[in-house]
Amino acid sequence: MIDSQTTLLLIIVYAGLSKRQHQIARMLILGASAKEIALKLSLSYRTVETHINNIKQKLNCHKRSELITHLHQIGV
Known part of the structure; x- marks a missing residue:
C-alpha cells in the first residue's frame, strides 16, 4: 500500500x-x-x-485559478 507522502512524491515526479x-x-x-x-x-x-x-505548463493549466484548483485536487 502506498501512503499519502509517497503518492505526493509520485505526482511531483510525474508532473516533473x-x-x-x-x-x-x-x-x-x-x-x-x-x-x-x-x-x-x-x-x-x-x-x-x-x-x-x-x-x-507542466500541469496543463491555462489560468492561475485553474492551477490552484488542480494543485488542491492532487494534494500538493
Missing part, C-alpha cells in the same frame, strides 16, 4: 516539478501571492512568475 516549483506550488495553495512568495524565498517577482508559468 522541481523542488523549487513544488515549494512555490505549496505556497500558492496556501494563498500567497507571487510578490509574497518572492519576498519569502528571496527571489525576484519575475522569477516567481516564471516558475508559476512553468508549473501551469
Whole structure:
C-alpha cells in the first residue's frame, strides 16, 4: 500500500516539478501571492512568475485559478 507522502512524491515526479516549483506550488495553495512568495524565498517577482508559468505548463493549466484548483485536487 502506498501512503499519502509517497503518492505526493509520485505526482511531483510525474508532473516533473522541481523542488523549487513544488515549494512555490505549496505556497500558492496556501494563498500567497507571487510578490509574497518572492519576498519569502528571496527571489525576484519575475522569477516567481516564471516558475508559476512553468508549473501551469507542466500541469496543463491555462489560468492561475485553474492551477490552484488542480494543485488542491492532487494534494500538493
